[in-house]
Amino acid sequence: MRIAAACAVVALSLVGACSSNSDSPPKAPVQASTAASYPAGQEGAEKVVEELRTSADPGVLVKGLAPTGDDFRGLFEADFAAKAQAFYSASSPEVGALAKPEQTEVKLWSATSEDLKANSGDAGQFPGGYAKIAQYLKPGVTLYRWKYVKPGADSGMAYDGLVHTGSRWVWIPKPWRVLEG
Template identity: 45%
Template sequence: MRRLALSTFVATLLGLALTGCDKEAVDSPAVQQPTTQASTARSAAGDAYPETEEGAKALLQALPKNPPLVLRLKPTTEDYRALFVGDAAAKAERFYAANLWNDAKLTADAGQTQLQVFKATSDEIRSWSPTAEANFPGGYQQAGPHLKPGFTWYRWRYAEPGKDSGMAYDGLVHVNGHWVWTPKPWRALEG
C-alpha cells in the first residue's frame, strides 16, 4: 500500500515537474492545448505576412483571391485588449462578433487589380494628424481616443488601374504577431 501511495506521489511530482518545464504552461493542460493550437495557426499566418508595409500589401493582394483568408483576420480577446483602451475593447469585441464575423467578406471586382494602401499610426489617428485626416475616414477621429498607441492602421482600396475609386476597406492592423481586421472602429464604439 505504501509503495502504491509512494508511486502515485512520485508520478504526480514528475507530472508537475514536466508541466513546469513548459514555458507556456497554464493551470489546466486541457485549456493549454486549444490555446497553443490557435497560437500556432496565428503564428503561421503572421509569418506569411510580416509586420511591414510590404507584408500588409501582400496580404491585401491575397485576400480577394482567397476569400477564406479573411477569417484568419478575426481578432482574439487579447487582440482587442491590445488595440483598444479600457472597456472599448469589450465593446468592440461584442460589436464585431455580432456584426462582422458571422458573414465576413472582403471582395474586389475582377477589373479592380490596382491596390492603393494608406497608413497612419494610432498616435497619428489619436491626434488627428494631417496624415490621418488625409487618408482615413472622419470616423477615425472619433475612434482615436479609444485606440492604444504604438500600432499602424491600414486603409486600402481595390481600384481599376488609373482610377481613384473602387472597393474601399479599413481597419487592418498587426497585433500580437498577426494581422487582424477591425473595420470602421468608430461604429463599434458608438453608444
C-alpha cells in the same frame, strides 16, 4: 451611394467570425493562407490585402484575420476593447469577393494611433470615424486602409482597419461603429 452602402455591409460582415468565447487565435482551416502570419509593416500589409483581392475564398482569409479578445485588448484601451469584442462577435455573415475582377490595383495608406489623434500623416486618408475612436487606441498602433481600383482609377472598393498586433494581422473594419452600437 449604392457602392458605399454595399461597402459598409461587406465591411461589417467581414468580422463576423470574431469569437467572444475564445482569446486564442482562430485555428487555421486546411485551405487557409498565411495572411495572418505575414510580417508587420507596409510590406506585410500589401501581402495581406493582395491575398484578400486574389483569393478564391476570401471568407477563409477573413476568418483567419478575425481578432481575439487578446487582440482587442492589445490594440484598444480596456473599456473600448471589451465593447469592440462584443460588437464584432455579434454576427457571422457570409463573405463574398472583396474586389471586382477589373480592380487589379491596390492603393494602401497607414496611420499610427498618434497620427489619427493629431490628424497628421495619412490620417486624412482614413474615414472620419477614426477621429471618434483615436483616443481609445493604444500608443504605437498602426492601422491600414486600402482600395481595390481599376488601373489608373482613384475610386473603387475601400476598406480599413487592418492592423498588426505584434504577432499577427487582424482586421477590425469601421471600429467607430462600436460607439454607435
